[in-house]
Amino acid sequence: MCGIVGYIGKREAAPLLLAGLHRLEYRGYDSAGIALQNGGMPYLKQKGSVGDLQKTYEASPAKMLGATIGIGHTRWATHGDPSDRNSHPHLNADGDIAIIHNGIIENYSLVKQELQAEGYVFQSDTDSEVLVQLIDRIWKSDASLSLEAVVRAALRHVEGAYGLCAISLRDPGKIVVARKGSPLVIGIGEGEYFIASDAAPIVEHTNRVVYLSDGEMAVITRSGYQVRTIENVAMEKDVVELDFSLEKIEKGGYEHFMLKEIFEQPAVMHDVMRGRVRSDEGRVVLGGIEDYLDRLKQAKRIVICACGTSWHAGLIGEYLIEDFARIPVEVDYASEFRYRNPIIGPDDVVIVISQSGETADTLAALRAAKEKGAMVMGICNVVGSTIARETMCGIYTHAGPEVGVASTKAFTAQVIVLYMLALALSKGRTISHDEMRLSLRELSRVPEHASRILELDRQIQEIAASYKDARNFLYLGRGYNFPVALEGALKLKEISYIHAEGYPAAEMKHGPIALIDEDMPVVVIATRDSSYNKILSNIEEVRSRKGRVIAIASEGDAEVARLADHVIYIPQASAQIMPLLTVIPLQLLSYHIATLRGCNVDRPRNLAKSVTVE
Ligand code: G6P
Numbered sequence: 001m002c003g004i005v006g007y008i009g010k011r012e013a014a015p016l017l018l019a020g021l022h023r024l025e026y027r028g029y030d031s032a033g034i035a036l037q038n039g040g041m042p043y044l045k046q047k048g049s050v051g052d053l054q055k056t057y058e059a060s061p062a063k064m065l066g067a068t069i070g071i072g073h074t075r076w077a078t079h080g081d082p083s084d085r086n087s088h089p090h091l092n093a094d095g096d097i098a099i100i101h102n103g104i105i106e107n108y109s110l111v112k113q114e115l116q117a118e119g120y121v122f123q124s125d126t127d128s129e130v131l132v133q134l135i136d137r138i139w140k141s142d143a144s145l146s147l148e149a150v151v152r153a154a155l156r157h158v159e160g161a162y163g164l165c166a167i168s169l170r171d172p173g174k175i176v177v178a179r180k181g182s183p184l185v186i187g188i189g190e191g192e193y194f195i196a197s198d199a200a201p202i203v204e205h206t207n208r209v210v211y212l213s214d215g216e217m218a219v220i221t222r223s224g225y226q227v228r229t230i231e232n233v234a235m236e237k238d239v240v241e242l243d244f245s246l247e248k249i250e251k252g253g254y255e256h257f258m259l260k261e262i263f264e265q266p267a268v269m270h271d272v273m274r275g276r277v278r279s280d281e282g283r284v285v286l287g288g289i290e291d292y293l294d295r296l297k298q299a300k301r302i303v304i305c306a307c308g309t310s311w312h313a314g315l316i317g318e319y320l321i322e323d324f325a326r327i328p329v330e331v332d333y334a335s336e337f338r339y340r341n342p343i344i345g346p347d348d349v350v351i352v353i354s355q356s357g358e359t360a361d362t363l364a365a366l367r368a369a370k371e372k373g374a375m376v377m378g379i380c381n382v383v384g385s386t387i388a389r390e391t392m393c394g395i396y397t398h399a400g401p402e403v404g405v406a407s408t409k410a411f412t413a414q415v416i417v418l419y420m421l422a423l424a425l426s427k428g429r430t431i432s433h434d435e436m437r438l439s440l441r442e443l444s445r446v447p448e449h450a451s452r453i454l455e456l457d458r459q460i461q462e463i464a465a466s467y468k469d470a471r472n473f474l475y476l477g478r479g480y481n482f483p484v485a486l487e488g489a490l491k492l493k494e495i496s497y498i499h500a501e502g503y504p505a506a507e508m509k510h511g512p513i514a515l516i517d518e519d520m521p522v523v524v525i526a527t528r529d530s531s532y533n534k535i536l537s538n539i540e541e542v543r544s545r546k547g548r549v550i551a552i553a554s555e556g557d558a559e560v561a562r563l564a565d566h567v568i569y570i571p572q573a574s575a576q577i578m579p580l581l582t583v584i585p586l587q588l589l590s591y592h593i594a595t596l597r598g599c600n601v602d603r604p605r606n607l608a609k610s611v612t613v614e
Contacts, residue, residue: 002029002076002608003203004102004184006165006175008220009192013070020194020201021050021072023249026257026403027198028608029074030082033474035098036067036087037167043098045087048249050074068222069175071165071195073100076608079108080125090129092136093121096169099135102197103161103182104613111157131164139170147171148219148228151178155230161360161613163197178217178230182612183358183386186210186218186225188239193220198358198382198610199242200249200401207242210304211384228609249401256595257602258495262587263454266447268409271398272394272416279440282433284424292393295375297425299349302327303342303374305334305365306353307611309407309490310414313379314353315483316579317418323576324439325425334365335614346373354378355402355410356610357385364614366390378416381410395421402601404602405609406494408587411487412450415580419443442573446580449571456568460585463550463566464592467521473500474512474547477525477582478535482524488586491588495601496594505531505538516547523589524564525582528554529575539563550589552582 003024007013017034031046032053037384042063044056057064073088080086089098103282105111108127111134116122119135135155139145145153147168155162161181167174176182177195187194187202187209194202199209210227212218216235218227227237254260276285289296302321304314311333318329332342334352338361344350350369354362357380366387370376378391381399397413423431423439431439467473473492477485486502493500503512505524514531516522536559542549543563551564554572561567566584594601 001538002102003074004100004163004165004195004197005028005072006070006177006195007192008069008175008222009594010222010462011192012065012515013067014061014064017070017072018050018057020053020196021053021074023201024074024197025050025073025603026200026405026609027604028405029076031075031084031087033087033089034070034072035091035167036064037066037169037172038067038124041091041095041098041167041169042067043089043091045089046084047082047087059576069167069173071098071100071167071175078104078613079127086124086126088128089335090124090126090132092132095137097132097135097139097166098168099128099132099164099166101136102163102612103180104155105130105158106160107158122209127160131158134158135166139367147174148176148178149219151176152217152230152232165195173221175220176217177212177220179212180214180230180358180477181360184212186212186220189220192216193225195220199244203244203249204246208239209242210237213487214386214388236528243383244401249403256404256591258406258591259410261402261404262584262591264400265409265412265584266400266451266454269416269447269450271400272413273420273444276420277440277444279444280438282440283371283427284420284440286395286420286424288395289377289393289424292375292377293424296349296377297429299327300347302329302349302351303337303344303369304329304331304351304353305337305362305369307334307359307361309411309487310353310355310362311412312483312487312490313414315486316415316480317422318581319480320418320422320576321337321425323432324422326430327425334359335361338364338368342368344369344372344374346375348374349377350374350378351379352387352391353414354385354387355381355407357382357387358610358612360612360614363387363390379414381413386544405604405607406491406590406601412583416443416446419576439576444576446577447572449581450584453570453581457588460568460588461592463568464589464596467550468593470498470519470521472515472520473498474515474520474522475500475502475586476505476508476522476535477502478505478531479529480575480579481525481527481582485523485585487583488523491587491590492593493603494607495604496597496599497605498593505535508538508541513541513545516542516545518546518548520547521550522547523550523552525552526560527552527570527578527582528557528572529578536560536563536598550584
């Protein structure tokens with residue numbers, strides 16, 4: 001896995017494919033490659049960045065000239081280390097079939113042994129290579145078959161997930177693509193077509209796209225495309241208009257996408273609430289779940305499933321829904337939920353949260369919950385993503401494309417959605433009209449508070465400079481700020497590679513306190529809420545063991561200033577609103593520590609933006 005691009009039309013394919021791969025860099029990857037079709041099948045693939053690949057191409061572009069068909073890939077190693085030979089595309093021994101593949105072929109080892117027994121020699125350690133060798137074998141047994149027929153036959157032999165593109169000199173002038181578990185989009189231009197694993201490489205060329213669903217294949221030529229199921233049944237697909245612009249996925253003057261996305265948060269917060277939060281009327285309008293609201297309110301239990309940062313948003317959702325709507329909530333890692341035979345039935349509601357809408361574990365949890373008869377609702381950012389399409393109802397976060405691998409604006413948007421959902425579930429049941437209006441008014445003020453917090457960027461950068469060489473960090477919070485402590489620690493480890501742990505502050509004495517000394521910076525979220533006094537005691541405990549304390553506190557709090565080495569003051573708000581504010585300084589802190597350490601914050605090592613494999 002990671003990113004796929006393809007082109008068929010009248011223009012030179014190589015520069016278009018390279019530009020497309022650049023657009024996919026945000027997903028995280030370790031190697032890249034392209035294969036084209038002109039009189040022959042030239043290809044380039046290597047470990048390293050798309051920029052490196054581009055240089056190799058520019059050093060000798062001649063062999064790629066005249067190719068107006070091609071496929072390209074950025075790889076994120078799963079089977080086989082990052083290396084030139086494990087990079088995609090993979091070609092057969094005759095060099096006349098090329099494939100790129102996202103996903104994992106689970107029975108590859110068996111298929112590989114069969115092929116090796118027949119004399120096939122493998123060039124890589126990847127699972128993906130079995131696909132091209134299988135296609136080759138099938139074609140050798142019947143040379144009259146079309147490319148789509150051999151791809152289809154090969155896919156019948158394999159188990160697992162794929163987003164696959166294939167080209168061949170034996171049946172030239174077409175790209176065959178297939179999808180199961182790994183997204184593929186076809187962009188429709190004028191006499192040209194684009195293929196990609198998400199819309200980012202397509203949007204500068206056309207905003208008309210077709211999303212393939214699982215179990216579908218397409219044959220794309222210069223004159224059109226045809227979609228069929230893997231079982232070869234013809235089908236009609238809707239053409240969808242993309243609603244995001246190129247400008248939205250460019251850096252807009254910021255040094256990194258992550259910083260741009262942190263600073264976009266006040267605007268994003270407005271977008272999430274637009275038309276939905278009606279403070280004066282004391283109601284929330286959530287079109288995507290309107291028809292299901294009664295059933296949601298009657299849920300015996302809500303189970304939230306997600307991964308990574310979205311899972312942290314889910315934890316805050318648990319507090320919010322239980323607090324406001326008094327419905328019991330459980331939060332599960334999607335990867336655990338799917339395999340632990342959960343007790344779920346028609347009285348339960350399962351909410352899956354996913355920025356990308358493509359995370360393999362979250363998607364599998366959704367499907368498992370559906371199978372058990374639960375009502376399944378989604379909270380997604382990417383419109384038209386697989387999770388968004390497979391849930392019965394849902395709420396889009398409207399955060400716009402998030403490019404930085406470390407999630408920031410998508411997280412705050414998810415928390416706002418969960419806040420709105422909790423209030424929608426409370427209406428007429430657990431809170432009065434006045435409480436509803438007050439809670440909505442508080443929410444409406446969040447973008448303004450967020451803007452004020454962003455003004456602290458310089459101060460946070462200075463604090464970051466004092467701690468950039470730390471080897472460990474501890475993050476503490478209580479109540480609503482406990483999941484924020486987890487998120488703060490995750491942000492730091494993701495992009496700066498400093499070991500960081502988040503803990504509920506009171507749990508510190510059951511373990512982490514043993515680690516505290518002058519080399520252990522401790523970030524404590526100590527805003528004024530019901531556990532404020534207790535968290536002050538926790539700070540004292542850290543101080544008395546010489547730990548250095550960076551506190552996030554409510555404006556005007558002199559007491560915290562007395563105890564902590566550094567204080568970042570944020571506007572005071574109710575406990576339910578706090579995570580939306582306390583997380584912002586933590587995002588900035590990790591961003592600055594990582595950049596001061598010279599890390600590539602937008603593309604941290606070993607991480608992917610969208611994890612479409614298990
Ligand atoms: C990856 C990303 C994280 C993200 C997680 C879940 O690990 O690097 O930033 O939180 O996947 O992704 P999702 O798209 O489902 O929210």
